Amino acid sequence: MKPFKSHRGIAAPLPKSNINTDLIVPARYLLRTRKDGFADALFSDLRYEVDGTPTSDFVLNQPPFDTATVLVAGDNFGCGSSREHAVWSLADYGFRVVIAPSFADIFHGNSLQNGLLVIPTPQATVDQICSTLTANPGTEIAVDLDAQTVVCGNLSYTFEIDPYRKECLLKGLSETADTLRSLSTIETFESQHGQSRPWLAAPHQS
């Protein structure tokens, strides 16, 4: 995972509630592999007409928001299907941070596992940020993970994050890599477990 220490970039406002993972990445893209990339799949039903031409009214098709790396959205962001492709499409498109009043559980977990920082932020603050972004398109948002601060124009605030997840993000550690640091503990457990339950340890087809 790419480490996340701080980030500064143009922010795009998308102040709708309940943006579900089907909308973030439609089911027809699920056949792709991670290597294929999901940048073009992001919000594809909002970004493109049926014939593939870009829609004119969608925020990410309007400069300077087309180069945004921070997304500011409505509450319950990422609800619905557990597909991790939703996080990959945001990340592949170039987003590093999503700010919203709340995030769906599974999406929240999936994001932090992929280096996409999600920042739960009170609704009133989100509203304020969105008005700033609309009034001054191209406004940048600066996020410092270590200090847990967000700065947008004159506005600044601090946010909460699980200390374990914070450390993984700062160091760019994936949970898997971190778990493997305890490999010897796992191995010790495994051998005891295997001895007390030999029927579980070595399944072989008859």
Place this chain on the structure above:
Amino acid sequence: MGTNLFEKIWTANSVMERPDGATLLFVDRHIVHDATSQGFDKMEAEGHSLRRPDLTFGLADHYVATGNSTAQRKPSFDQMVSRLDAESRRWGFDSFGPGSRKQGIVHVAGPELGITLPGCVLVCGDSHTATHGAMGALAFGIGASEIAHVLATQTIWQRKPKQMRVTIDGTLGQSVTAKDLILALIGKIGAGGGTGHVIEYAGSAIRGLSMEGRLTVCNMTIEAGARTGMIAPDETTISYLEGRDYAPKGEAWDRAVAHWRTLVSDDDAVFDREVVMHSDEVAPMVTWGTSPMDVLPITGTVPDPSVAGSDDERKRISHALDYMGLTAGMQLTDIRIDRAFIGSCTNGRIEDLRAAAAVVKGRKAQVPAFVTSGSGQVKAQAEAEGLDRIFTEAGFEWTDPGCSMCVAMNGDLVPPGERCASSSNRNFEGRQGRGSRTHLVSPSMAAAAAVTGHLADVRKFTGSRS
């Protein structure tokens, strides 16, 4: 204070704890399928390799072709299936694809092959992994990053869920099945009624179920929002497992059985929540809406949104009726259907096909209908018993094993606007294909609907009405 079944397995498989309160569980069985390739990609992208190929098993199910005549297949579906095969050869784990008698839906073939054993922690990248809990296992579905974690470490971080016990006592009425029990329970506690909990099923009605019936109950536990379902292993479980392909043999079997007999909740075990139901209350059930909790006995009528308890609920019901094309107050048995589907990980087992065939025998399908076995072994067994001929003589299609029309990912789909009586588990909008309308029922109820062309009370076909 005693401990319950869940706690016994949780404790036995706890490797360590993290300061944030998460527990690292050792995974005894990891099953991968043809829609979980992203997990392998992620594992490799992070530079890891498969740690325990001997505890990893592959089964192709979501994208496999079943030979259904209405399928709209794409070449990419076959690529997903061959991808699983390639991963299994690359990393050296056992995997079964189309053509193998052992292939089938993860949640049908896993127990049937003896991959799932009592007391094991089993995970798979599919929410219906809850099914395997019927064998006394702790089994749950996981996401792609978690799959990668399990592949690389054979462990998974979990927060301890709360525990709920659902006790169902009594005997089942005529033509009432495990599917009707679980639908009735979801109707009672709601689609979010189990959120944050693992459910242990107990009571004489549960004890009286066959292994197949228990798997059906645990399968749909996820539709009540619970993390998983479990049933303590007993003689039914043990005799089901004996001699299965991956089940222990000889001395290992005896040791295993001795251990499995200890896997019961102690008499004084405590649960965070208790729900009690009596099976006498349960009739053959059918869903009318777009959530599995939208369920009623077949003798009922389509509900009226205006009598809903809240404004939100009124809106939800109206929207569901709109989507389903139904009018409040109409008899459920007056709802005409366009097709019927018998299969899926809920009801694609031999007992399900026998029950459906008993209704179909000597009758004719009035609408396109097909039967998809849950696994190659189920299909072979059904053919040995002549069930395939009963279905085909009645005009049903008899297709190859897979998920098929349950999720429509392999191209087997219900066309837009059509109504399907289905033995599967989800009646969400678009689940069986864009614009499809699903009525969840038991396999014999799906058969009764197929031979009449409308939702029907199966009890009329199976003897005196109770």
